[in-house]
Amino acid sequence: MSKKLHISLLALAVTAASSSALAVEAMSIKLADGLEFTPTLKVSESYDDNFREVESNEESSWITTIAPTFTLGAEGRKSAYKLSYSAVSDTFHSSHEDNNTDHHLTADAGMEFNDRNRLKLNAGYHDVEETAGLDQKLENDMYNTKNVGGVYTFGAESARAQIDLGANYEELRYTNSNRLNADKERDTTALKSTFYYRVAPKTKVLLEGRHTDYDYVSNDRLNSTNIGLLTGVTWEATAKTTGTAKFGHEKKDFDDSSIGEKSGGMWEVGATWEPRTYSRFSLNTRQGFDEGDSGASTIKTQTTTLSWNHDWAERLSSNVSYTRMDQDYQDIEREDQIDTFGIGLTYEMRRWLDVGLGYKYSENDSDAANESYERNIYALSFTASL
Structure with missing residues (x-):
């Protein structure tokens, strides 16, 4: 995963975390027995004071976002299927040349053949344009990803032992002019x-x-080829906590002998503590190698996110989150420390309508020239369904 793509997904996660645990109770349209169609619509108005994430000559704008989502779901006795499409249209009122629409299409399937054999499949296509990133000085980063994968599970839910066998294939392609970003295009198995x-x-x-x-x-x-070995523990609703913790070692071996091999410790931890039914604390942390960018062969990344969701009343909830990302660029002199703070308030005005207020602050303290920045985003959103 490239640096910008990784940060884009992080920003998406933080934005989602900045909203409340409350969600619209969407009603579905029954098309046939076991087949339902569910539409939702999110409209937001936000102010972004540095939408290119640059150190100087910042550009700001009010941004109107319209994001409809359409989901088609089907369920059988031992199977379930879901097809979803969403479009995210951004209108930059101070920079109309940056107006863009992202498209996301995903498909999921789950099948239980018997008590011991289960299969989950997924596929997706994402077409994205980003205003933030290194290459925005020339034009926005425009790329698409395509993936297909699945997990086969052997072992009954009540059995002492189980095994998961998973596989995923993904293609990353850029659609910039003049072959811009072509050096980042890759296939991942x-x-x-x-x-x-x-x-x-x-x-x-x-x-x-x-x-x-x-x-x-x-x-x-x-x-390159990455090989990782981890051991850990997973638990469910034990002493009001649920989570998974994995620790191990990762090795990245490059085909180019001049780069050689990179190795180091890796971990993935995700845990939720619920001291009360209306209050939840979450911790997510990860360390591992990400794909290189800006001349680096790879980036050793450590990310930690702390969040708190609290339901103040039946219809009112809040979320506060903090993320710290440390990036050590390998084979070049660069280290970044990115701090992101988010806070959100959601009011469930109706069963079919949520109103949200949010604020997000992010800062990159980089030792590379012209790579540091500060960014503030203020947002008002409405999420509606049938």
Whole structure:
């Protein structure tokens, strides 16, 4: 994953975290037995004082976002299917040349053949344009990703042991003019196997192996293979907490002998503590290698997010979140420390209508020239359904 794509997904996660745990109770249209159609619409008005994430000559704008989502779901006795499409249209009132519409199409399927055999499949297509990033000095980053994958599980839910076998294939392609960003285009093939062993009624220990192959379309220098081995534990509703913690080691071996091999510790932890039914604290932290950018062969990234969701009343809730991302660029002299703070308030005006207020502040403290920035986003949103 490139730096900008990684940060884009982080921003999406933080934006989502800045809204409340409350959500519109969308009603579906029954098309046939077991087949339902669900439309939702989100409209927001936001002010962004540095939408290009630059150190100097910042540009600001009011931005109107219209985001409809359409979901088609079908359920059988031992299967479930979902097809979703969403469009996110941004209108920049101070910079109309940056107006853009992102498209997201996903498909999911789940099948239970018997008590011991289950299969989950997923596929997706995402067409995105970003105003923030290194190459925006020339034009916005425009790219699309296509992926298909799945996880096969052997072992009954009540069994002492289970195993997951997963695979995913993804293509990243840029649609900029004059081959801009073509050196970042790649195909990624990932395989993962996880063995679970129950040690208590709601607790399992795990052992996980990963193998990921990065094949760049034109930039052969960055072709590499990542191998990771982790061990950990997963638990459900134990002492009011739920979560998974994995710790291990990762090795990244480049085809180019001049770069060689990178290795280091890796971890992934996600936990939620619910001291009261109306209050939830979450911790998510990760360390690992991300794909290189700005001349780096790879980026060693450590990310930690803390969030608090609280329901103040039946219709009113809030969320506060803080994220710290440390990025150590390998084979070049650059380190970034990105801090992001978000706060949001959601009021469920009607069953079918939520109103949200949000604020997000982000700051990058980089030791590379012209890479530091500060950014403030203020937003008012309306989410509606049938």
